[in-house]
Amino acid sequence: GNSVTQMEGPVTLSEEAFLTINCTYTATGYPSLFWYVQYPGEGLQLLLKATKADDKGSNKGFEATYRKETTSFHLEKGSVQVSDSAVYFCALRGNTGGFKTIFGAGTRLFVKA
Amino acid sequence: EAQVTQNPRYLITVTGKKLTVTCSQNMNHEYMSWYRQDPGLGLRQIYYSMNVEVTDKGDVPEGYKVSRKEKRNFPLILESPSPNQTSLYFCASSLSGGVNTGELFFGEGSRLTVL
Numbered sequence: 001g002n003s004v005t006q007m008e009g010p011v012t013l014s015e016e017a018f019l020t021i022n023c024t025y026t027a028t029g030y031p032s033l034f035w036y037v038q039y040p041g042e043g044l045q046l047l048l049k050a051t052k053a054d055d056k057g058s059n060k061g062f063e064a065t066y067r068k069e070t071t072s073f074h075l076e077k078g079s080v081q082v083s084d085s086a087v088y089f090c091a092l093r094g095n096t097g098g099f100k101t102i103f104g105a106g107t108r109l110f111v112k113a
Numbered sequence: 114e115a116q117v118t119q120n121p122r123y124l125i126t127v128t129g130k131k132l133t134v135t136c137s138q139n140m141n142h143e144y145m146s147w148y149r150q151d152p153g154l155g156l157r158q159i160y161y162s163m164n165v166e167v168t169d170k171g172d173v174p175e176g177y178k179v180s181r182k183e184k185r186n187f188p189l190i191l192e193s194p195s196p197n198q199t200s201l202y203f204c205a206s207s208l209s210g211g212v213n214t215g216e217l218f219f220g221e222g223s224r225l226t227v228l
């Protein structure tokens with residue numbers, strides 16, 4: 001079945017550092033890929049998405065590229081801010097099995113001033 | 114404002130006492146789903162609904178029931194709660210079940226404790 005694996009956290013960075021959170025997936029067919037962010041005490045919200053191979057999703061300085069050859073969708077940001085502290089979830093939505101969205105375990109990011 | 118609303122946000126109950134967590138969305142979405150979030154496990158799907166009167170099991174449906182009598186509402190029912198159902202629950206919706214319209218909109222979560 002489909003699955004998502006993302007790097008364990010927590011990740012602690014200083015402000016203005018470069019961020020990478022790794023995400024790899026296993027899926028049949030051509031899933032859509034997503035990054036969701038969860039700020040403390042809130043529900044998840046979409047950060048960015050990509051619906052086909054080689055697409056790049058971007059939002060708020062974050063980027064991720066859909067790499068079918070390596071089955072990856074790594075999240076990057078060139079310069080993190082304290083306000084980026086949150087939990088980040090990689091997810092895929094397949095085209096089988098009721099179009100279920102499957103989430104990784106989440107990676108907690110702490111950014112220090 | 115487009116939103117998914119869950120109630121209650123916080124609940125402490127005792128084993129065996131039936132409870133319902135309500136979920137309502139105002140975006141005319143066809144697809145709705147319930148997830149539970151547990152430390153180290155991410156989000157796991159409990160049930161989902163592709164449209165009115167169409168529901169199906171997710172990965173962890175045991176101990177839960179749902180219904181979808183109206184498009185906007187998708188309540189989660191725990192007939193006889195047990196301590197292993199202590200968790201943070203999220204309701205989510207999307208425009209349809211199609212893979213390319215798949216971004217989910219989440220409620221703020223309902224933290225349930227079963228003693």
